[in-house]
Amino acid sequence: MRLYRFITGPDDSSFCHRVTQALNNGWQLSGSPSLSFDAVRGLTVCGQAVIKEVPGTDYAPDMKLGDY
Structure with missing residues (x-):
């Protein structure tokens, strides 16, 4: 099974830590990051x-x- 998540949050270090944690738990980036105001x-x-x-x-x- 393939799982999909879209991680969002303020543009700060906590967002980067959440993405880093996902990568270290076996998740892979899918597509480019997005930014909005x-x-x-x-x-x-x-x-x-x-x-x-x-x-x-x-x-x-x-x-x-x-x-997962």
Whole structure:
């Protein structure tokens, strides 16, 4: 099974740590990162898609993808 996550957060070190943690847990980058500006909060928001192959597991809508 192939899993997909889109990690988002403010453009700060905590976002980079979340992506780094995912990479160290076997996830791979998928596509380019994205940036957008949230005018209401006055901050830049980052996003990065990641994917992971998990053999022997079937998809279920109630899965917590971050646990894989």
